Amino acid sequence: MEKKVLGRKEKITLPELGLNLVGAKIDTGAYTSSLHAEEIRIEEVEGRKLLYFKILMPAHKKFTGKTLFFESYREKKVKNSFGQVEVRYLIETKLQLAGETFRAEFTLSDRSSMKNSILLGRKILRGRFLVDVSKTNLGKPYRKKK
Numbered sequence: 432m433e434k435k436v437l438g439r440k441e442k443i444t445l446p447e448l449g450l451n452l453v454g455a456k457i458d459t460g461a462y463t464s465s466l467h468a469e470e471i472r473i474e475e476v477e478g479r480k481l482l483y484f485k486i487l488m489p490a491h492k493k494f495t496g497k498t499l500f501f502e503s504y505r506e507k508k509v510k511n512s513f514g515q516v517e518v519r520y521l522i523e524t525k526l527q528l529a530g531e532t533f534r535a536e537f538t539l540s541d542r543s544s545m546k547n548s549i550l551l552g553r554k555i556l557r558g559r560f561l562v563d564v565s566k567t568n569l570g571k572p573y574r575k576k577k
Contacts, residue, residue, distance in 0.1 A: 434559060435529045438566035443549065444527040448486055449497060453549065455528075457562050461552035463509055463521070464535060467542035470498070471520060482520055484539055509538055512545075529560065529570025 442452045445466075468484040475481075482504040486497055507521045519538040526535040528551075535555050542548055556562065563569060 434561050435531075436569050437529060437556075437560045437562050438569040439562065439564045440547075440567040441528060441551070441570050442568060443551070445524055446527065447524045448499060450486070454547070455549035455551050456547035457556070457564075458550040458552055459556065459562055461550055462554055463507065464537045464552045464555050465509075465519075465540055465542065465550045466522075466537040467545075467548035468539040469541055469543070471539055471541075482522070484520075507538060509540075511540075526555070528555075531559065533559075 437457055439457050441455055441457060443455045444451050444453075448466075466486070468486055471482070471484040473480050474483055479502060481500045481502055483498060483500045486499055501522050504520050504522050506518050508516055509519050511517050517540075519540055521536055521538050523534055523536050526533060537549075542550075560570075
């Protein structure tokens, strides 16, 4: 299978999160992908533990402010950009990138002080894409067929 070439930044869609063609930074130094979220909390509802969070995308001027919840999630130890180990919640959701649709894992973290609200790490890229860091938006966005 021929790999598609991506630039250092791409437009992605996360349909299950209500995000359409938002900017994401390709980060080959990161293994796991990361998504900006705030008010991250666990609540017990009818005996089930649910992960709630607000998705706010200030870097993309897409202020959804929508509270989402996931029943299926897990905790993962991740080294942050400062080299410190933190425990983050990890969700799996549908990702549309460069005309392809697949399931992808994202850790949730407060990235409000960072320039990019979404990072795509090596785990998503491996076996599918190559990265040309001198370019941006090389992957043709996923568009719904009419």
